[in-house]
Amino acid sequence: MHAPNERPSPWWYRRRGTVIGVIYGLGFVLGNLSFDGRPPQPAYVAWGAFFASGRGGTILLGVSIASALAAWLWRASGTAFLQRSVVFAADVQRDRLIVAGPFRYVRNPLYVGNMFLALSVALLAPPLGFALILAGNAAIAGLLAAEESRGMAERYGAVYEAFRAAVPAFVPRLTPATVPGSVSARAAWGPALFGDAYCLLLAIALVPIALYGEAGVRVFWAIVVPAFVVWSALGWWSGRAKPARS
Numbered sequence: 001m002h003a004p005n006e007r008p009s010p011w012w013y014r015r016r017g018t019v020i021g022v023i024y025g026l027g028f029v030l031g032n033l034s035f036d037g038r039p040p041q042p043a044y045v046a047w048g049a050f051f052a053s054g055r056g057g058t059i060l061l062g063v064s065i066a067s068a069l070a071a072w073l074w075r076a077s078g079t080a081f082l083q084r085s086v087v088f089a090a091d092v093q094r095d096r097l098i099v100a101g102p103f104r105y106v107r108n109p110l111y112v113g114n115m116f117l118a119l120s121v122a123l124l125a126p127p128l129g130f131a132l133i134l135a136g137n138a139a140i141a142g143l144l145a146a147e148e149s150r151g152m153a154e155r156y157g158a159v160y161e162a163f164r165a166a167v168p169a170f171v172p173r174l175t176p177a178t179v180p181g182s183v184s185a186r187a188a189w190g191p192a193l194f195g196d197a198y199c200l201l202l203a204i205a206l207v208p209i210a211l212y213g214e215a216g217v218r219v220f221w222a223i224v225v226p227a228f229v230v231w232s233a234l235g236w237w238s239g240r241a242k243p244a245r246s
Contacts (some may be wrong), residue, residue, distance in 0.1 A: 007090040013147050015086075016140065017232075019116070022134035023120060031129020040126035040170035047127070054208060060123055061210040065200055065203045072199035074113030077102040081185045081194035092151035099167070099182035106172040107149075107164070111141040117172075120206075145169055156181075196229040 012019055032040055040046070044064060048057025081086050082103045086093045087110065102109035118137035122130040149169075152160045159181035166177040205223035208216030 005115050008100065009147060012140075013092065013144060014090040016144055019140055020137065023140065024133060024208055027122065027129035027133035027136065028126050030132060031126035038169075040128070043127050043130040044123045061206060063208065064120045064123040065206045067116045068124075068199050068203035068206065070122060071113045071117035072193075072196055072203070074102070074116060075196040075199065076113075076189070076192040078113065078192075079196060080108035080189045081188040083188075084131075084191060084195050092148050094151050094155040094182045096185070097152060097156045097179075097181075098185045099163060099177065099179045100184045101187055103167070104176035104178070105167065105174075106143070107169050108145045111145055112170060112172070113196075113199070114141055117202075120199075120202060141170075168190075180197050198227045201227040216234050 008014075034040060044060035045057045048055070048060045050056065066217055078101075081098055081103060086095075106112060114137060115134075118133055122133040125133055149160075149164065153164075156163075159179065163177075163179045163182060166179055167173065201223055205220045205227075209217040210216070
């Protein structure tokens, strides 16, 4: 039977989408501050000029594309075994301790995906913004994971401690773990892959820039802006839905 949360999650957990959005925004705003009168270049351009005979920017854009795809698959793998209503719920959800799919390798596959997404986007920001975006996302991922860990430890006690001892928080183990007393689950891949497809669309949107440079920027924004609006609306709606009880 479901036990209600013993305490509400802190404000920064309940507003984690907004907090992460602010981190990205500050990365671009502060990163684009000019200290010498010249507008800063994106990190992939600034750093790409120093290797591969000056064509390193294309390679770094390839890294950004690959990171966006990795973010899509990591996030979807976690969402498939949870529910979007759980992923976007305001408070920590403690209904089930699932050790299946990616959770047999790493405790926080969605936050692993978030870090790949942060790397993808950070390469588009100036170098200072790159550092702020990566550091900020790493900090909030650590805080969110710790809050969820506390809630699950309160709910599941020794079973969760066994899970925490067997499965790393962020760096996946090489072999799948088995935790007695945990719950397996069936994956719903379709909704998960669709729900996190904004990462896929980011990867697709970067291709025109990699191929055509500045000429591809308009195509990039034409894809990214609607994708962000739709994803935000879906996240809001999913957060309002009640998770199914098992």
